Amino acid sequence: MDNPSRPRTLRRALATVLTGALFAGAAVLGAAAPATAAEQEVEGGELLWGFRQNFRQYVGNQTAALPPIGAVPHGQRITLIEPAQFDPNGRPAIANAPSNPNETLPYILPVSAGSVTDPDNLTVQTAGGAVYHFPSHYFTATVKDVAVKISDGVAQLVGDLAIEIEPNDAGYPEGIHGGDDIVIGEVASVDVDLDGDRLTVSGSGVTLTAAGAAALQDFLQEGSALDDFTLSTTVADPGPGTPASVAVSKTSGLNPEGDTVTVTGSGFTDSVLGTRPPVAGIPAGFYVAFGKYADPWQPSEGAPSGNRLNGPNGTAVKWVVPQESYESISTNFPSVANQLVLLNPDGSFELELSVAEALGGFTAETGGTYGVYTYAAGGVVHAPFETATPLAFGDATDINVTVPGGTGEPEEPETGSFGWAFASQAPASLGTAAVQGANFVATGALTEIVVTDTRAGGSGGYSWSISGQVGDFASGSNSFGGGHLGWTPKLVEGGASVTKGADVTSTTLGGTGLGASSVLAQSNAAASARLGADLQLVIPGTTPAGDYTAKLTITALH
Known part of the structure; x- marks a missing residue:
């Protein structure tokens, strides 16, 4: 919440930390059928x-x-x-x-x-x-x-x-x-x-x-x-425009282990202005995401954000914006530049989404329908930008096979799986910052991350790493970099193969901060674990008061 406060007090320094793509938080993806001609x-x-x-x-x-x-x-x-x-x-x-x-x-x-x-x-x-x-x-x-x-x-x-x-x-x-x-x-x-x-x-x-x-x-x-x-x-006069539409290169028989789909769209011609940074007052664009959404999921229908679940990292969500916004965001918020896709002047776009990389955030119990969804960005609710394209994985009519390179004796088949999840839905909060010398300091703890790794067999040599990176903190028109946040990783549970990452100190104290990707923990073998971290935010005492929120991107490599 944007929450102006008394001087020298920062209210809710880190109100919510979310997994997934940056800026897909409170106004997370939403989709509906394109607007009808009467709208x-x-x-x-x-x-x-x-x-x-x-x-x-x-x-x-x-x-x-x-x-x-x-x-x-x-x-x-x-x-x-x-x-x-x-x-x-x-x-x-x-x-x-x-x-x-x-x-x-x-x-x-x-x-x-x-x-x-x-x-x-x-x-x-x-x-x-x-x-x-x-x-x-x-x-x-x-x-x-x-x-x-x-x-x-x-x-x-x-x-x-x-x-x-x-x-x-x-x-x-x-x-x-x-x-x-x-x-x-x-x-x-x-x-x-x-x-x-x-x-x-x-x-x-x-x-x-x-x-x-x-x-x-x-x-x-x-x-x-x-x-x-x-x-x-x-x-406004709706004019003779064409409703927004989306096409996906492959919608059935998808291989969950290695498919990437091409997404194209047209008719995204409305110039809807954003209501929050980094697109406040400029064209907000829209998100294109791979997710598993439950009905109703459309923001224009008042659906809760919990009905819209996206893949666990930035590869699952892209942010399509026109040239003006593309240049502004790339310059002022470089941490999200890898998510940006340029919207053509005629309202069309083309991009790729990695279905395989995004699937790690879902289980069989996760409700909803897999698909590619679009919805307005920048805090805007805009039904004409909401579309849904359902996706289906391999079924009885498909035969999928992967042939490895080389020859020789057949390999022992791999069994088990790898996955991770936060232990609760509130990954972190730093409360209210306090004055310490010339700085504001706030502390808290990262909600524990549960890594489940049951892989066995196959070629062996399994390993994994979990890393985190924080985007800019924003409150209204004010912001400061995610590098002001540091962490002290903790290994709550884990075998001998699991090691915690190095401590990361705020840039205010001369460290590198979490504005750059930092390892939370890693393992050189298949191993389940429970991870945590103590958080410390240190920012200059001249920082304007406000409710600051940032997004944390967790990346799992395995």
Whole structure:
């Protein structure tokens, strides 16, 4: 979450570390059938909404602020996430509040993307949000990137909603709760006015859902009244364009041990602007990925990111962007340059995906359908970029054989397999950084990685290595390099053949850091193991405050 904080404090220095390709995190791949001819995109506009007036009053007044922390200064109690603005024409919860502008005003949330099929079926996404700081009541709550969704005439507000609860003795469960793409509000009455190219949506009787109450750990109860809202935007002329489409060179009878497929696409002509770094304000492009996705998986349908599982490394995900974005990302974020593919001016592209290398992240128990999927990048939800091409591996109609080189006695067949996985779904968190001398320092631990290696027979000589590399940390328009993070590898379990990698120190302390690929552990024989690492982030004390997030790419060679 982008979470501005008090000066000299970094909130959630490493909020989430994900495996897989960089920048495939919260807005991970999504796909849907290409847009129909009746679907029209929206351009510009704004959502006028204030979440909940009584909540703004409660936080803005710091009602019953508890010692010894007490109330934080005015102007720091409710802060905005760009590009949101306070609505000067909205109703403040505190008359004549000393902050300027009045921090208890509702919000203007700019429209970032959306599509309209008809007045009863539409999705309009906004960017930005608000952060509610109440440390004496142990919490910081965030609401952002809210979308107005109407399906068959039923309206909802969907967005990112979370609460961070500090350590306390009041019985509140500490940690970060909530997440992305939560149905926040049910709308009792909605009025949609589509007049020519002008769309206005007004909603009233908005109430907090059970999912929203759970995200806030019942600081607000299910059914609590939320503010009414008004959305206004312009429906763009769809023109005679061709819907986006994707073709894959081989879709059945795939060999899981060695196939690479060629993916081509056309009709990706929309210039959708990104809402987060490194493509904020420039064409965001889209991802092309090999994955195993469960229905529903489309971001435009509000599917959770857990329904979209990608292969375990960058070979499974490519990022297709036009020339402008390609140059900007390559220059400013070189760590992801190997994932980039250039989108041609006519909206076409061609790339290769290694199915064999990507399969290591899946098991027979992993739900969903194997396929090549595309979806919008850069924090954008954009249905026309969502496509799915199912893939099938060898079946009864296929005969696959591999003939090794050389002659002589037949080799003993290899049995068993190699694989790895995180022990839980939250690979790492560094909490809140603290001041140490001239630097900020935050520490934590990598969730253990479980390596399962049951290979035997064959030609022998099995070995493996597990390495990690961290991309840039980003919070809004601010960022710093992944090299500021270091680790101390740990061998939790493993035989004599398994050795841990060397300690890696932050570049702030003169080390190489994890901005470059570093070995976590390795083995010179087939061996299962359980790996871990202590993490230390050291950054200059001049680093701007914010919620910084980076992505960790784990690479397994075997």
